[in-house]
Amino acid sequence: MPLKVLIIGAGICGPAMATLLRRTDPGHSVTIVERYPEIRHNGLQIDLRAWGIPIMQRLGLLEKVKQVAVKENGIALINSKGKMSAVLGVNDSGSGAQSFTSEYEVMRGDLVNILYEASMKDSDVSATGKGDGAPNPRDEDAPGIRYRFNISVTGMAQDEKGVDVTFTDGTTRRYDLVVGADGQWSKTRRMMFGEEIGNDMFKRLHVHIAYYTVKREPGDDDLARIYYAGNGRSIFRRTGDRPFTQVVLMVGTTSEEIKREIERQPVERQRATFERLFTGAGWEMDGRFLKGLRESTDFYADSLGQVKAPHAVKGRIALLGDAGHCASAITGMGTTVSLIGAYTLAGELARHNGDVPLALQAYDANVKPYITESQKLMFGVPGILTLKSSWAIALFHFIMWLITSTKFDKLIVKLAGEDKGGLPLPSYPELKLAPVTQS
Ligand SMILES: Cc1cc2nc3c(=O)[nH]c(=O)nc-3n(C[C@H](O)[C@H](O)[C@H](O)COP(=O)(O)OP(=O)(O)OC[C@H]3O[C@@H](n4cnc5c(N)ncnc54)[C@H](O)[C@@H]3O)c2cc1C
Numbered sequence: 001m002p003l004k005v006l007i008i009g010a011g012i013c014g015p016a017m018a019t020l021l022r023r024t025d026p027g028h029s030v031t032i033v034e035r036y037p038e039i040r041h042n043g044l045q046i047d048l049r050a051w052g053i054p055i056m057q058r059l060g061l062l063e064k065v066k067q068v069a070v071k072e073n074g075i076a077l078i079n080s081k082g083k084m085s086a087v088l089g090v091n092d093s094g095s096g097a098q099s100f101t102s103e104y105e106v107m108r109g110d111l112v113n114i115l116y117e118a119s120m121k122d123s124d125v126s127a128t129g130k131g132d133g134a135p136n137p138r139d140e141d142a143p144g145i146r147y148r149f150n151i152s153v154t155g156m157a158q159d160e161k162g163v164d165v166t167f168t169d170g171t172t173r174r175y176d177l178v179v180g181a182d183g184q185w186s187k188t189r190r191m192m193f194g195e196e197i198g199n200d201m202f203k204r205l206h207v208h209i210a211y212y213t214v215k216r217e218p219g220d221d222d223l224a225r226i227y228y229a230g231n232g233r234s235i236f237r238r239t240g241d242r243p244f245t246q247v248v249l250m251v252g253t254t255s256e257e258i259k260r261e262i263e264r265q266p267v268e269r270q271r272a273t274f275e276r277l278f279t280g281a282g283w284e285m286d287g288r289f290l291k292g293l294r295e296s297t298d299f300y301a302d303s304l305g306q307v308k309a310p311h312a313v314k315g316r317i318a319l320l321g322d323a324g325h326c327a328s329a330i331t332g333m334g335t336t337v338s339l340i341g342a343y344t345l346a347g348e349l350a351r352h353n354g355d356v357p358l359a360l361q362a363y364d365a366n367v368k369p370y371i372t373e374s375q376k377l378m379f380g381v382p383g384i385l386t387l388k389s390s391w392a393i394a395l396f397h398f399i400m401w402l403i404t405s406t407k408f409d410k411l412i413v414k415l416a417g418e419d420k421g422g423l424p425l426p427s428y429p430e431l432k433l434a435p436v437t438q439s
Helices: 013-024 052-058 062-068 108-121 187-193 195-200 256-262 267-278 285-295 334-351 356-375 390-405 408-415
Strands: 004-008 029-034 045-048 075-078 084-088 104-107 144-149 153-158 163-167 172-175 177-180 202-215 224-230 233-238 244-252 300-307 317-319
Touching: 004 013, 004 172, 013 029, 013 108, 013 144, 013 334, 045 052, 045 108, 045 334, 052 062, 052 334, 062 104, 062 108, 075 390, 084 390, 104 108, 153 187, 163 177, 177 187, 187 195, 187 317, 202 256, 202 267, 202 285, 224 390, 233 267, 244 267, 244 285, 256 267, 256 300, 267 285, 267 300, 317 356, 334 356
Parallel strands: 004 029, 004 177, 029 144, 075 224, 177 317
Antiparallel strands: 045 104, 075 084, 153 163, 163 172, 202 244, 202 300, 224 233, 233 244
């Protein structure tokens, strides 16, 4: 039965959900609202793992991902002079556990583009309101997918038959289903469960992270580097086969002051905080990385945490991706969580043909095992990524040297089971997608 659906947020899972809905039933009318004036392309390398791979393949998008995938050769642990003490390679054998560099590393902007374009290609209508937030009233109820930029939601009220949504432009519209795909700080989540409860569902890992790019220099090769600068700071450099170099700064701290300076703050304030924290950090930081930090136009920073919501649905409102199940960047599972959520929600909607509340309850229950697996943190993480004292850093260098020089790391990866508990991709023939094939 065709539904009128509102999706809040045009990141990864918003466009993915729209595409899945549209492929299942071209009669669905899907509106995606995004608070920014356009699709946001910032962000660096993200990875597609576990069930995310067959879902992209079933959507016919895996070849596109392969075309833009970053070719990275693993990661090296270095000291302040750039000297390597250990190198962890890539597991491209197709079996066993994935290492730091996954089989499908992709720039976030490229993945967002692939999903956005797929959703537009599937649609009868084009993006409306781009830039000024003004909808084209002719399109609003028609079958197809439409985007409205520069607009958000201020209120929602639901009854048994639908959800009345009020937008920042003062208009109110009614939908059969509302999907909150609005990221880790989700306003939808806070509107569903109340400000305090919705906020408390975000469990901090006490790590703050910044991403930006700098000019590629001759020494920047396809091997990523990690350097521990002490006081909980680590610096990643990643270039792969790109014409630019990515810098990731991570700091582990329970400081309330630093949290206040970073969480949901304007970019310039976040930038100043990272500059203060990383000045004098050594290696390439005090030269080109600090300059890049000040000058980059793609700087993006946030706090790391996981969303632990007992339920990600309420009546006719559902949460997807980071909004309901954020796993955090350090699990490498953010994109995959987004995709498995969209796939399961679309599958249950198709299965329960028109019974939205029942479909949402089934989604909530059936996606849970995948989220639990995805949110599992590797032993020692995040502390191991943000070592504080110089003796801990020296010990870590020694252990990593020992493990890699005896090739014990390769044995661990080989013996480790298939990623994420071997949970199979749920079967939803109702989605009418291409069958899974071996890639
Ligand atoms: C700009 C940006 C850069 C990122 N960079 C990285 C990275 O380098 N590495 C990494 O691991 N993860 C990064 N992430 C997070 C990563 O995209 C997610 O963890 C994951 O892919 C899940 O995607 P999502 O669609 O749930 O959320 P997101 O990708 O966060 O998308 C949420 C979308 O909702 C929009 N939105 C938020 N609030 C509202 C609102 N009230 N109304 C309307 N729209 C709203 C946001 O603008 C955004 O477009 C980044 C996220 C963003 C937004």
